[in-house]
Amino acid sequence: MWRPSKEQRSNIRQTVSLLILGFTLIWTIFPIFWAGVTSLKPRAELTTYPPKFFNFAPQWHNYIDIFTELNFWAFIRNGLIAASGSTLIALFLGLPHSYAVSRFENKWGNISLYGVIAARMIPPVTIAVPFYLIFNRIGLVDTKIGITLILTFLFEPYVVWVMKGFFDSIPEEIEECARVDGASKLQSFTRIMLPLAGPGLGSATIIAWIMGWNEFILVFILSFSEQSQTVPIGVLSFMMDQYTPWNWMMAAAIVGIVPTLIILLIFQRFLVRGLAEGALKQ
């Protein structure tokens, strides 16, 4: 029987790994590639069979039409406002909270952690029912403020949870040194801990923002017009019963995924750490 040598064996392993990843590459990229191709097709090419891959005149105009004909900008604007606003509020509220529960021993902090866990366990679709009625009564349905508020609720507990993990991993001695040198608790939080938790802060920020930009169900239930709908709901609203302009829809979708893809390219390292942290401390 043929037994591969040590070196051969590691070569086989590398090859198999590359094959798996090559397959992953195609399987991941192809749907996006096909959306890109479709987004450049003129309307007449949408219904031809067999579908054409390259041999048609690309119509870059589709990318202008979605702004002039379909007012896609409104959805992007809403998405930017809601995702950025809610991320900022979530950090502003969540950072001191996570630091306090990580460092100080007090009863209230521990009780509040149960609240954090409960908030993460409740399905958005369940909590959407009372929120819909409450928002209806106080006039927050279909407003940017309402959407920002509901997104804040969605990931503020996540920020507390992840940042608590990052603060826990910073040795307490560093802070004690600062305290001996006369720094107040506020100073040691803002001057020492926040800079040290920088990478964690980065990943919490990025993940919260992407969650806000991508969120579907809560925004879908609590908004019904261009006033407050975000990008995923906007793209879905192009899908109509009689006729769906797939080329415009795909152009809008490509525009919608660009911001998060750029963030992924630049901040990949933060993302991996933040995702793993958020999951493992569940």
Add this chain to the structure above:
Amino acid sequence: MREFREKIENVFEYLMTLPSSIFILVMVLVPASYLLYLSGYQDTFNPINPPTFVGLQNFINVSTDPVFWHQMGNTFIYVLGTVWIGLVLQMLIAIALNDVQFGRFWQIIVLIPWAIPYVLSATFWKWMLNSQVGVINFILVKIGILSEPILFLGDRWLAMAFIILTEIWIQTPLSVVILLGGLKSIPQNMYPAAKMDGANFFEQFRYVTLPYMRSTIMVTVSLQSMFLMRKMGTVFAMTKGGPGNQTEVISIGIYNNLINYGNVGYASAAGILLVVFTMILVVVTTKIVQPNFEK
């Protein structure tokens, strides 16, 4: 002076937790108690009569409704299919990622589906699965698997299969990241030891990797099950629950009762039952994957 400062700092400790705790508690307690209230009433939208208290009637209505069980059944097929079929693929990708050079490049590739809004991913797949001009039909006909284009999303089981495929595409990055973290924490001297005992690759996987990965797999599987039980966007974007209500999952049922039928009591009760079923599924999954796991 010193005492005064300490007092201030104690107040400061509480002040740091206060705004966030109040926000979370208000945003959890108010809607949660309102949800419980709603689940006991009917005719909440009726402008003339005040809502009538019906006790557990809403829960009885939901649990005797065949549509609810149909949707629950679909939800479980969708969740279990996505999680367990996906796990095999995700495990392979994680192991490959752990082995290969240029990890950073490959990690970016693997993470792409996580970064883009999943509703948009679902529309990408819906377009590829188009019955007349879809690229998947075209490819399958070209290589001879199909004789002519078929209606992928027009049949319950076929539609379900492709929803699951799409969902696996969407959920792979999160699982791979968690699994990769687990693989990296396996002590590396275990593998040479196993090789010395003559273990081949599969035996190494069976006797070294899997036992070490048990708790990581448990986290992956239970986390994914929890997320998928409540998810609506993928199915909604691909089939809207159709044909008819054949692929409806429970979240679509709750949405329909809330928005389209105005049946708030039913929606609240179904939402509460969803929480219960999710907890049961997660506990059972945990017990199966790791029988003697202790919190």
